[in-house]
Amino acid sequence: xxxxxxxxxxxxxxxxxxxxxxxxxxxxxxxxxxxxxxxxxxxxxxxxxxxxxxxxxxxxxxxxxxxxxxxxxxxxxxxxxxxxxxxxxxxxxxxxxxxxxxxxxxxxxxxxxxxxxxxxxxxxxxxxxxxxxxxxxxxxxxxxxxxxxxxxxxxxxxxxxxxxxxxxxxxxxxxxxxxxxxxxxxxxxxxxxxxxxxxxxxxxxxxxxxxxxxxxxxxxxxxxxxxxxxxxxxxxxxxxxxxxxxxxxxxxxxxxxxxxxxxxxxxxxxxxxxxxxxxxxxxxxxxxxxxxxxxxxxxxxxxxxxxxxxxxxxxxxxxxxxxxxxxxxxxxxxxxxxxxxxxxxxxxxxxxxxxxxxxx
Amino acid sequence: xxxxxxxxxxxxxxxxxxxxxxxxxxxxxxxxxxxxxxxxxxxxxxxxxxxxxxxxxxxxxxxxxxxxxxxxxxxxxxxxxxxxxxxxxxxxxxxxxxxxxxxxxxxxxxxxxxxxxxxxxxxx
Numbered sequence: 001x002x003x004x005x006x007x008x009x010x011x012x013x014x015x016x017x018x019x020x021x022x023x024x025x026x027x028x029x030x031x032x033x034x035x036x037x038x039x040x041x042x043x044x045x046x047x048x049x050x051x052x053x054x055x056x057x058x059x060x061x062x063x064x065x066x067x068x069x070x071x072x073x074x075x076x077x078x079x080x081x082x083x084x085x086x087x088x089x090x091x092x093x094x095x096x097x098x099x100x101x102x103x104x105x106x107x108x109x110x111x112x113x114x115x116x117x118x119x120x121x122x123x124x125x126x127x128x129x130x131x132x133x134x135x136x137x138x139x140x141x142x143x144x145x146x147x148x149x150x151x152x153x154x155x156x157x158x159x160x161x162x163x164x165x166x167x168x169x170x171x172x173x174x175x176x177x178x179x180x181x182x183x184x185x186x187x188x189x190x191x192x193x194x195x196x197x198x199x200x201x202x203x204x205x206x207x208x209x210x211x212x213x214x215x216x217x218x219x220x221x222x223x224x225x226x227x228x229x230x231x232x233x234x235x236x237x238x239x240x241x242x243x244x245x246x247x248x249x250x251x252x253x254x255x256x257x258x259x260x261x262x263x264x265x266x267x268x269x270x271x272x273x274x275x276x277x278x279x280x281x282x283x284x285x286x287x288x289x290x291x292x293x294x295x296x297x298x299x300x301x302x303x304x305x306x307x308x309x310x311x312x313x314x315x316x317x318x319x320x321x322x323x324x325x326x327x328x329x330x331x332x333x334x335x336x337x338x339x340x341x342x343x344x345x346x347x348x349x350x351x352x353x354x355x356x357x358x359x360x
Numbered sequence: 361x362x363x364x365x366x367x368x369x370x371x372x373x374x375x376x377x378x379x380x381x382x383x384x385x386x387x388x389x390x391x392x393x394x395x396x397x398x399x400x401x402x403x404x405x406x407x408x409x410x411x412x413x414x415x416x417x418x419x420x421x422x423x424x425x426x427x428x429x430x431x432x433x434x435x436x437x438x439x440x441x442x443x444x445x446x447x448x449x450x451x452x453x454x455x456x457x458x459x460x461x462x463x464x465x466x467x468x469x470x471x472x473x474x475x476x477x478x479x480x481x482x483x484x
Contacts (some may be wrong), residue, residue, distance in 0.1 A: 039458075039460040041459070044469070049468065082361070083362070125477035146458060199403075210430070223416070227409070279465070291363070292365075293361070293363055303388075305404070307402070317393075318391075318393050318394070320391045320392075322391075326436075327388075330431055331432075359460060
């Protein structure tokens with residue numbers, strides 16, 4: 001006779017880098033139902049829009065999440081640039097692409113380490129974070145900081161890269177690619193990794209669409225949707241095709257992220273080779289006009305959505321941010337029922353949860 | 361992109377949202393904004409990279425939940441309940457204003473009016 005019980009998972013758990021609580025209703029070792037609880041690190045950053053001016057808000061949105069900080073800044077600045085009718089210099093757009101793709105690589109490598117740790121593959125965890133350090137060094141040399149690089153301003157970027165720095169980036173990125181070749185096999189062709197991920201937490205294409213999944217979670221379920229294909233920043237001038245896998249399981253989502261690291265390396269090479277010369281920002285005068293604008297960008301974890309309403313002053317009337325993890329939690333709630341209790345950490349890690357983003 | 365939104369009457373909301381689902385749209389999110397002493401709730405849908413927005417104007421505190429059509433609306437509707445003090449009828453999972461906020465937090469910190477929690481056992 002089976003036994004039913006409730007197991008609390010989190011908010012503090014060895015595999016969770018940030019606090020989320022899941023109430024797991026289990027029958028023996030099988031998860032039957034899941035109830036989420038968040039709100040442990042909520043900071044009310046959207047409310048600060050009433051107190052900080054439009055330029056100060058760049059620093060606030062960059063602190064929504066460290067890992068996606070550059071892309072939060074970019075999404076916010078793109079929104080206000082559109083509202084104010086600013087056409088930013090082409091060089092600024094290419095620089096944004098380089099920094100955004102460096103962020104994507106370090107985010108995916110961070111995820112790979114945490115994911116490996118979730119099923120006890122310590123060596124893979126250490127190797128992926130070792131490679132990630134090279135990316136962090138690139139961010140530090142080009143922007144002066146490792147995580148929150150604060151390069152975006154309304155009207156462009158605040159830092160440039162000279163030719164020697166761009167050559168060094170190409171050299172370093174080739175080193176990263178070489179280091180990754182061994183790591184890739186450890187994920188894609190390893191018996192243990194496949195045993196723990198293939199056929200686990202399957203999310204069909206229809207479910208992913210209905211549940212509003214975004215980013216690698218959606219693309220791992222066969223949805224060919226990546227906002228970079230819309231051509232924001234300088235992506236329209238680069239060759240780009242979304243990475244898609246069709247199985248919808250934990251393994252598919254992992255493969256998407258691994259392939260996206262290589263795709264980011266390719267995009268950085270393209271951006272460096274096509275980098276135009278010229279200014280890196282335009283001068284901004286006055287306050288934004290009254291209006292409402294939506295800005296969306298493909299972050300490492302998926303689509304981030306910004307809604308901004310202005311009243312003609314230096315303050316925003318309303319800022320609303322919908323982050324990718326916020327969109328992927330409903331998909332997680334549908335993936336977990338039916339899985340074994342031991343697979344819960346692996347399933348959670350395959351949505352690459354960012355709770356500080358989710359709670360803002 | 362600059363916001364372009366079509367107003368829908370509250371009584372027609374669920375029918376309109378069901379239409380988006382049937383046509384294969386993804387629910388991107390809902391956004392609540394203060395508007396003339398009431399609230400405007402914007403529903404954003406996407407298909408083939410094209411975003412469409414509809415909105416309702418709400419003056420009372422009861423709003424129909426669309427989580428029965430788009431399950432993924434449950435988090436954002438709970439968030440709106442937390443921040444604006446609105447109530448969504450028929451929410452798939454209702455945290456009753458306590459999803460992001462704690463017991464000691466202010467009620468509806470982004471609401472148009474100040475909402476005060478009534479203590480148990482205290483007479484008006």
